[in-house]
Amino acid sequence: MARINYLELAEHYMKISQPQKGLEEIAKAPERNQKYYYVLAQCHFDLKQYQKAKEALVEGLKDSPDDLHLLFFLVSTERRLGQYKNAERHVRQLRSVFPERADVLELYAKTMLDQRKYSEMHEAYKKAILMRGEAPNRVLNASIALMYSKPEAAIKQIKEALKNDPENAYAHNVAAQAYKQSWRLDKYKEHALMAARLEPNEAYYRGQANRAKVMASPIIKPLYGLYYINHKYRYKPIYLIIALLYLFWAGGIILNKNTFSIIIVLIFISFLSIWFLIWLLGRLVHNYYYRILKSK
Structure with missing residues (x-):
């Protein structure tokens, strides 16, 4: 037997x-x-x-x-x-x-x-890539562009890479990062989900996909817009407003306009409080939805 x-x-x-x-x-x-x-x-x-x-x-x-x-x-x-x-x-x-x-x-x-x-x-x-004989290395070029905060250059490279290899999970992950940097959240979500689908055992890709779902959701997206005020310049408008308020306050002190200075200080405090509350609300809602998606 x-x-x-x-x-x-x-x-x-x-x-x-x-x-x-x-x-x-x-x-x-x-x-x-x-x-x-x-x-x-x-x-x-x-x-x-x-x-x-x-x-x-x-x-x-x-x-x-x-x-x-x-x-x-x-x-x-x-x-x-x-x-x-x-x-x-x-x-x-x-x-x-x-x-x-x-x-x-x-x-x-x-x-x-x-x-x-x-x-x-x-x-x-x-x-x-060199060992596998794959050239030109557009995925690597896109990654380097992202390191220097040049999302449009990265998108241009990654589009070409995905034409030749549409099933490349890493390329889709890089594409997701590029679209995230350029604030095109729907495309960010699309590529993040594709990367996770192609390599479901990659914890990083799954986490990225969940974050993309949250950020691209109709509830979170407006909050992020308020949080950054202007997605292209991020915090620059906030710095500008703070600088202007500071100048008005300093001008009030110099001109001995105490009431004016107090009003400016109150506006400044109100502005910071509102911005902080928007930020806090955005983070809380983001984390709540992220935990829900992660548990699925």
Whole structure:
């Protein structure tokens, strides 16, 4: 009678999206090798048991600390758990062992993005693109334009990039950031949702999509408009109003117009109070809707 290979059976169930059956079968497997821990982790991951998936991967790495697949999966799992410091530590280890793999560099870039280490992200992503032979690097150019607060230049680059690769989740994320900077919130929402749809396991993309839904909603959008007063210049009108009020107040003091100075001070206090209340209301409503969307 042929011996049942429970590990292969578990892997089969995992591939046909039946991770619970996979767990039941892998529990019967006598093997405790790298493949066992990888399949076990994948079953837990598909069941959204991310901590158990991590524990399986850590156990598998004890005997083979530089295993490509286990280490790669561990970084992805830690990012899914929001353990970005651990993910960064392991992705650096992964890159040191496999410096010439484009997929490793791309994972490295995403992990650096989580930590807002943009220069390292760009460096890794650029190398990955060169390895894959993709040129010109419009996505990278768009990212750099955003770093210098040039959203229109970024949009121009990213549009061309998406023509050639419309299923590039990272490109859609960059597009979302560019449209957000240019205050085109509907387009921001469109690209943020697309990035999250293309890579649903990316916590950063999911969070961005939820924020975009909130900011583009008819309730929040006007509040943000009031908060910034003018989306193009952000706080400059506020600084101008404060400067004018200060000049009027100083003029009243110089001219010995005490009543006038008091009125200006009261206007100034009222202005700041109203602006602060608008800001506070905007943040409270934003956070409320964000929590609702995040819980879904």
